[in-house]
Amino acid sequence: MDTKRISEGIESILNKQVTKEAEAAQVFLSYGCWADAQGYGGIANFFFRHVAEERNHMMKVMQYIMERGGKVTITAIKAPPADPTSLKDCFEKTFQHEVDNTNAIYEIVNLAHEQRDWATYNFAQWFVKEQIEEEKLVMELLDKLKIAGGDQATNESLFSLDKFIGEAPDDVPLARDATMDKPE
Numbered sequence: 001m002d003t004k005r006i007s008e009g010i011e012s013i014l015n016k017q018v019t020k021e022a023e024a025a026q027v028f029l030s031y032g033c034w035a036d037a038q039g040y041g042g043i044a045n046f047f048f049r050h051v052a053e054e055r056n057h058m059m060k061v062m063q064y065i066m067e068r069g070g071k072v073t074i075t076a077i078k079a080p081p082a083d084p085t086s087l088k089d090c091f092e093k094t095f096q097h098e099v100d101n102t103n104a105i106y107e108i109v110n111l112a113h114e115q116r117d118w119a120t121y122n123f124a125q126w127f128v129k130e131q132i133e134e135e136k137l138v139m140e141l142l143d144k145l146k147i148a149g150g151d152q153a154t155n156e157s158l159f160s161l162d163k164f165i166g167e168a169p170d171d172v173p174l175a176r177d178a179t180m181d182k183p184e
């Protein structure tokens with residue numbers, strides 16, 4: 001009896017997502033090492049914590065494939081890109097990376113919808129929400145860097161920024177949870 005509950009197409013796109021999450025972890029691992037080498041210990045800490053998040057995403061997708069009777073295929077992952085040229089470049093590339101990943105999630109949602117695979121559609125919604133958080137988190141990094149002076153930031157403001165980012169929580173509040181009493 002065939003107990004596989006996902007199509008070949010869904011299995012394949014989910015397996016690609018497993019690789020993408022592993023690659024995201026690899027990119028942020030390299031950015032963390034770059035940040036540390038520049039002396040930004042707080043920012044390095046932020047990236048290293050983010051690596052664990054991406055690896056958790058990978059595990060969630062793997063578990064889902066297995067839960068639905070599919071087969072996980074572990075492949076090689078790409079080498080991370082070249083080191084960023086500045087903090088601004090680093091945060092901008094991180095943002096772009098998250099947006100690309102959001103688009104990959106949307107492809108899963110589209111295919112699940114097309115195939116009327118509501119289980120996968122439902123599973124993928126967790127990632128839709130997660131990506132709102134991930135994008136917002138990086139938008140905040142870009143905002144804070146801008147306030148600190150951007151490429152013209154002084155060492156003093158970068159010192160504070162690094163400390164702030166190192167201590168910032170991993171979870172950001174979302175609009176859906178906002179009230180007038182608690183805008184964020």
Ligand SMILES: [Fe+2]
Pocket residue numbers: 021024053054057101
């Ligand atoms: Fe992720």
Ligand SMILES: [Fe+2]
Pocket residue numbers: 024054098101134
């Ligand atoms: Fe992410």
